[in-house]
Every structure is written in C-alpha cells, then in structure tokens.
Amino acid sequence: MLLDHRTRKLLELDRVLAELHPITPFGQQVKSEMKPYLPPEKAELMEELDRVEKLKELVDTQRSVFVEIRTAMRQVKDIRKSVERCMTGCVLSSVEFFELKNLVYLVRIMSESQKTLHWAMPDKYIIQELQWVEEILDPEKTGLKTFYLYDSYSPELYRLRKQRAEAEQKLDLLRKEVIKRVEADLEMAIRTNGEITISKGQTELIKKLQGYRYLLVINETYINMTFRVKPTDEMYKLMSAIEELRGEEAVEEARILEQLSGKVAVRGAEILRTMDAMGEFDLLTAKAYLANTFEAVKPEIRDEPVFNLKQGRHPIVEAGLKKRGKDYTPINASLKEGATLITGANMGGKTVSLKLLGLMAAMAQYGLLVPAESLVLSMQAFIFLSAGDEQSIDLGLSTFGAEIQSIKEALEKSDRSGMILIDELARGTNPQEGFALSAAIISYLMKKPCITVITTHFDGLVKPGVKHLQVNGLRNIDCSRIKNPEHISEYMDYTLIEIEGDAVVPRDALNISRLMGVPEEIVKTAEELLGNGR
Secondary structure (H helix, E strand, O other): OOOOHHHHHHOOHHHHHOOOOOOOHHHHHHHHOOOOOOHHHHHHHHHHHHHHHHHHHHHHHOHHHHHHHHHHHOOOOOOHHHHHHHHOOOOOOHHHHHHHHHHHHHHHHHHHHHOOOOOOOOHHHOOOOOHHHHHHHOOOOOOOOOOOOOHHHOHHHHHHHHHHHHHHHHHHHHHHHHHHHHHHHHOOOOOOOOEEEEEOOOHHHHHHHHOOOOEEEEEEOOOEEEEEEOOOHHHHHHHHHHHHHHHHHHHHHHHHHHHHHHHHHHOHHHHHHHHHHHHHHHHHHHHHHHHHHHOOEOOEEEOOOOEEEEEEOOHHHHHHHHHOOOOOOOEEEEEOOEEEEEEOOOOOOHHHHHHHHHHHHHHHHOOOOEOOOEEEEEOOOOEEEEOOOOOEOOOOEOHHHHHHHHHHHHHHHOOOOOEEEEOOOOOOOOHHHHHHHHHHHHHHHHOOOOEEEEEEOOOOOOOOOOEEEEEEEOOOOOHHHOOOHHHHHHHOEEEEEEOOOOOOOOOHHHHHHHHOOOOHHHHHHHHHHHHOOO
C-alpha cells in the first residue's frame, strides 16, 4: 500500500482525484478501482504517463474530436447487467433492447471519432463498433435508435399483424356504419368515438335514448348521462378475434425476443469488452483534461533514489488562492536518501511545501501528470505523513502521544525505499526534550534508505549529511511597508532556498507578532532574550 488513509487525507489526494471527471459509468467504475503503481510496476507506470501525455497533446490539437466523443459519452447508460443477464440465458425486454441499440449507436460515433485521432492507440482503449448488434436490432436498416420488433423478424408475426390490421379496419368501418345509422334514426350528431352526452334536464330525450336498441349508458352524473353506440354481433365477433390475434402476437413477440437475446448472448463478451474499452479511454481522457486544468507535465521516472522538483505547485492551494485573486508561489526542492530539514517561521508555508512534496510523488504513482515545470523522481514503496497535530481519542493519547505513535509507524517503515514526511517534529513536548528527541530521530533516519523530509522550528538540528531547505519568508522584506496584518501573506516569500553550513531558523515570528499587533514592549523583550541567548 503506497498511502495509508490518514496520509492520503492529509495530502489532500482525494481532493485532487475529485477533479478527475470520467463521464461514462464505465469510466467512473475504472476510476473507483484506481490504484497507485508500485516499484515493481515501473514499466507500466511509464507507459501510462506516456499515454496521458499523448492524450493531453491530442486534446490540445484535436479538441473538436474529443468534444464529439465526450458528447456521445454523456448519453451512455450502464447496461452491463442486462448484457450479463442475457449471457446467463435470460430474455431481454424491449426496453433493454432499446438501451442496447442506443449504446450501439453511440459506440459507432465514438469509434469513428477515435479513428481520426493521430495516435496508434493500444487495443485496450479502442472502442470497437458493434455492427453485428446493429444488424440484429435493425434488420430493415432504418438507422433509427428506437427499438421495434419488425415484421421481417418472423413470417408468423407478419401474418398475425396483417390479420389484426385487416380485422381492425373492418371493425372501424362497421362502427362508422352503425354510427351513421344511429344518427339517421335519432337525427342527432354522434361523436366519432360513438358517444353522445345528454343533459338530465332533457328527460324525454333521455327516455327515448334509453329505449333505443343501438345505444347503452356508459356513464351518469348528477348533470349528464353519456351513451355509446352498442356493437353489433358482427362487431363483437371481430373484437373477440382481434383480442385473440393480439394474444398470439404477444406470444410470437416473446419468442422473437428470446431468439434475439440468444443471438446477443453468444457474442455478449464483445459488448462487455467494448464497455471496458470505453471506460479505460474515458478515464485516460479525464486524466488528460486534468493535466490541462493543472498545467501539468509528465514526471520523469528514474531507478536511482531521487526527487527533484522544479516550480511545483499545490493544485488545491493554488485554486483557492486564485479564487481570492492571489498568486501561488511555486517551489523547488531537490531531495535525497537520508534526512532533509525545512525550517522557517509559522505562516511561512513549510507545511504546504511538505505536503506538496508528498502529493507530487503520489500523483505521479497514480499515473497523473504533475503541476510543475518538471519532476524527476524514483518510485516509492510508501509515502507516510506525520502531521503531529491531532489527538488520538480512540487510544486515549494526547497530542504528543499521538505524534509519537505516528513517528513510531514511520520509523518501522524506514528500512524500505519510501518517503517519510514529518511536520513540526516533537511539537507536542517541551523545547529541551523536543530538541533532543528530534536530533536523535534525525540521526536515526539519516542512515536509512528512504527519503525523509522534516519541518521544524528548532535551531541546531542541521548536521553534516542533513540537507537544509529554508523558507525565504520575510528575510528580504522591509516589514515597515506592511501596514495591514491581513496582507502579511502577500509579502511572504514561500520559495525554498538551500542553505549550506550553519544557519539559524529565521526570526520571522517576531516580525509577524509585531505586524499582528502584539505590544512592542513584548516584542522588544523577546528580541533582547534572543540576543542574550536565553
């Protein structure tokens, strides 16, 4: 497992994946089954990244083709269960055949559009036309998406329908003749459906109609009475014959549905494969669209342990800043096996930078392009983030206890090639013990084959062999220019700079405190204490 649930949540990977939008039910299913590629699957991951990059290029250069494909995809319904039932011997209903025929029509659109793409597409993504299904469900080649049991399916069906149509035509003629006779006898107009409504105030007329042999009462209210022309014996015989023909026709239609279901079942696996290909292509296209949204690039996968990020951007944080009209500051980071420290004051973006590193690695191993100018990395067996800022209610642990429990899990993984990210190591205890514990953990992790990145406030933790990155913060800013504390973030420089040799943690905390309105007396006292080394 690359990520545990907690790390996945802290890295906000699910929020990134929520921006991945396959359209079809098949693509959504493939997305729900997405898993990260692990180190033994390096070749497969590189192929996937190549495919996403190629699709991204095609979306840019042949956008109209993708618009056509995705428009068709939006109309696709999930009829997988119908096909699977059919393959087990069940008979499909007319509604299910209509849905299948509609799918075949949409598949044809997608298949023809795919063929115009400038790409030698792997078989896995090729949406094959189902012409044989179309021939079965549209034997008269009407080109209509509606499903109908055509007369050509069966001579018997043709005979029954012809006899019924002739009987219905004869019945209609007889009904019209009777209506004319009644109108002549009563010298009254009868509606074409053979009915006439009389007000109850016309008592004499009602008596007359009640005694007339070709009329019968079909409805009565407080106000009116409705009469209908009574069928003749010949008409009754025709009506009975028509009902009998309808019954025989229903039996024949059921037989034809069974026959058609059998024909579909024999090659049902082909329909399922087409659905699978549609789902795979749908998800791949969604990855390409996501890459365009994030202005992302293909990461370069190496065998040797490496993580070199240039101008990396956290897509969720960046989107939030854009909504507020603010720019995101990309970061660079070059990591190696052993320990790397990120130092800087609070509000300096250390945590966002730390999470960005893990998110970039996770996105790459999920086969996604990454929002950066470039990323060169090796595959990780695991990515583990310890944020150290949550109590464990279930275990009855304090914040520090929960942090140590999380650190313990990280240390247990450290003999493998992976990525350990620790935010504010030992934040939950007193500074003296926290410093000592941090120094000991860093010394331990320096010797391990995993890449470890730790954010900290503590001075003095950097030693030979430990890489030191520092948030630029407010170091080059004249803080007197900042008049409104709400604008501090606009002046903060979130870039990471590599520090060689000894360097103290920047004192931005005092500047920030001053800007936030902490009394000057307190800030000066703190500065004096720092100057005295206390």
